[in-house]
Amino acid sequence: MxxxxxxxxxxxxxxxxxxxxxxxxxxxxxxxxxxxxxxxxxxxxxxxxxxxxxxxxxxxxxxxxxxxxxxxxxxxxxxxxxxxxxxxxxxxxxxxxxxxxxxxxxxxxxxxxxxxxxxxxxxxxxxxxxxxxxxxxxxxxxxxxxxxxxxxxxxxxxxxxxxxxxxxxxxxxxxxxxxxxxxxxxxxxxxxxxxxxxxxxxxxxxxxxxxxxxxxxxxxxxxxxxxxxxxxxxxxxxxxxxxxxxxxxxxxxxxxxxxxxxxxxxxxxxxxxxxxxxxxxxxxxxxxxxxxxxxxxxxxxxxxxxxxxVPRKSDLFQDDLYPDTPGPEPALEADEWLSGQDAEPVLISLKEGYVPPKHRELRITKRNILDARPPAGPRRSQSASDSPLSQHTLETLQEEMKALRERVQAQEERITALENMLCELVEGTD
Missing domain, CATH: 2.130.10.10 (YVTN repeat-like/Quinoprotein amine dehydrogenase)
Structure with a gap:
C-alpha cells in the first residue's frame, strides 16, 4: 500500500x-x-x-x-x-x-x-x-x-x-x-x-x-x-x-x-x-x-x-516571506564595475525600511548628467558678467518669476476665502 x-x-x-x-x-x-x-x-x-x-x-x-x-x-x-x-x-x-x-x-x-x-x-x-x-x-x-x-x-x-x-x-x-x-x-x-x-x-x-x-x-x-x-x-x-x-x-x-x-x-x-x-x-x-x-x-x-x-491569519510582519531584498541604492559606480569590481546588491528590510550602517561616498570621476547637483570640488563664484545668460534673458526670467509669485499669492488668497466660506457653512449647519 x-x-x-x-x-x-x-x-x-x-x-x-x-x-x-x-x-x-x-x-x-x-x-x-x-x-x-x-x-x-x-x-x-x-x-x-x-x-x-x-x-x-x-x-x-x-x-x-x-x-x-x-x-x-x-x-x-x-x-x-x-x-x-x-x-x-x-x-x-x-x-x-x-x-x-x-x-x-x-x-x-x-x-x-x-x-x-x-x-x-x-x-x-x-x-x-x-x-x-x-x-x-x-x-x-x-x-x-x-x-x-x-x-x-x-x-x-x-x-x-x-x-x-x-x-x-x-x-x-x-x-x-x-x-x-x-x-x-x-x-x-x-x-x-x-x-x-x-x-x-x-x-x-x-x-x-x-x-x-x-x-x-x-x-x-x-x-x-x-x-x-x-x-x-x-x-x-x-x-x-x-x-x-x-x-x-x-x-x-x-x-x-x-x-x-x-x-x-x-x-x-x-x-x-x-x-x-x-x-x-x-x-x-x-x-x-x-x-x-x-x-x-x-x-x-x-x-x-x-x-x-500567501494566506496568513496573523497581521504581524511575516519574516519568512520577506527576507532582506535588493533596494534602490547602487553598490558600485559605473567606472568601478568597468574596472573589474563586483558587489552584491545593497539589501533593505521591508519591515522598517533601509538605514545605511554608515555613510559611504561613491567615487564620481565624471559628471553625471542625471544628477542635478554640481560635481564636487572647489568652485569659483560666478558674477553677472560671467553668466552665459544675456541681460535680456535674465530680465525675462525675473518677470516670469514675479508673475508666478503673484499667481501663487492669488491662489493662497482664494484658498483662504474658501476656508472662511466652509467655516461659515459648518457653523450654519450646527
Missing amino acids: SRRVVRQSKFRHVFGQAAKADQAYEDIRVSKVTWDSAFCAVNPKFLAIIVEAGGGGAFIVLPLAKVWQIPDYTPVRNITEPVITLEGHSKRVGILSWHPTARNVLLSAGGDNVIIIWNVGTGEALLSLDDIHPDVIHSVCWNSNGSLLATTCKDKTLRIIDPRKSQVVAERFAAHEGMRPMRAVFTRLGHIFTTGFTRMSQRELGLWDPNNFEEPVALQEMDTSNGVLLPFYDPDSSIVYLCGKGDSSIRYFEITDEPPFVHYLNTFSSKEPQRGMGFMPKRGLDVSKCEIARFYKLHERKCEPIVMT
Whole structure:
C-alpha cells in the first residue's frame, strides 16, 4: 500500500487575484508590435507602457498613486524632451536592462545583433558586444551581481557571457529544440531557467547548470500554445512566474534543490488574454497583506493589476516571506564595475525600511548628467558678467518669476476665502 507524501512549502497556497475595476488603467492603446516583449515596466512609483504610435517608440509613464498635478504655469522645459539620447545601434532597440548593482549602467540590445552597455550618467558607451551573436537576440539577463549575462538568440544557442571580457564562458546549443524564441533568467543559486519550444512546438521549461550544460537539471513539457512564455523570477522566494503572450493565465513554479527541482504551484486564470506584463519589485509590495508579487497585465486598451498573496491569519510582519531584498541604492559606480569590481546588491528590510550602517561616498570621476547637483570640488563664484545668460534673458526670467509669485499669492488668497466660506457653512449647519 503506497502513501502519497505532499511536499511541504510555504508557497503551496499562493493565490492570484485581479484588482478591482477602479484600480485598473483604462483607455491605453497598447503597442501592436510583434516583438515578443513584456511591453511594460513598473517600480514602486511609476508604471511605463509601450503604446501604439506612428513610427513606433512611444511610451507613457503613469504614477501608481493615480494623482495628477497639472501646473497652472508654463513649464520651463518641455517634458517630452529626453534628458539624454544614447545613439549607437544601427537598427531598432528591443531589449533594455539596468545593471543590478552599478549606478546608471544600462544594457541595450537591438535588431543589429549588438549589445551595448552604457553609462547613462555620462552618455557614453562603456562596452559593445558586436561579434558574439550571429542573429537576432531574443533575451538578455544579468546575474545577481552583474558580472555575467545570459542571452538567447535566434541561432538556438544559450550563452553565458562575461561582458567586460567580451567572452562567452559557456554555451548550450538547442537548449530547447524548437525554432520559436527562447527566454533565460538567472536563478538565486546561479542556475539558468529557460522557456522555449520542443521540436513538435510544445512549450517547454528547463533548468540548467552553467558548469555542466550537457544535460539539463530539469526539463518539463507544458502545452501546445504558440505564445512565448515570459519568465519573471523572484530570488527572495525562488518562485518563477510564467506569463504567455496571448494566454489568459499565469503559471508559477518554485525552484528548489530537491528533485524534480522545478515544482508546479498553481495557475492564476482570467477571461481575457494578456498582451504584455509588468512585474513590481519586491520593495513596492504591500507586506501587511502578505503580498509576494504583483503583476500589471496589459489588455488591448487597459492595464490591470494582478496581486499574488500567501494566506496568513496573523497581521504581524511575516519574516519568512520577506527576507532582506535588493533596494534602490547602487553598490558600485559605473567606472568601478568597468574596472573589474563586483558587489552584491545593497539589501533593505521591508519591515522598517533601509538605514545605511554608515555613510559611504561613491567615487564620481565624471559628471553625471542625471544628477542635478554640481560635481564636487572647489568652485569659483560666478558674477553677472560671467553668466552665459544675456541681460535680456535674465530680465525675462525675473518677470516670469514675479508673475508666478503673484499667481501663487492669488491662489493662497482664494484658498483662504474658501476656508472662511466652509467655516461659515459648518457653523450654519450646527
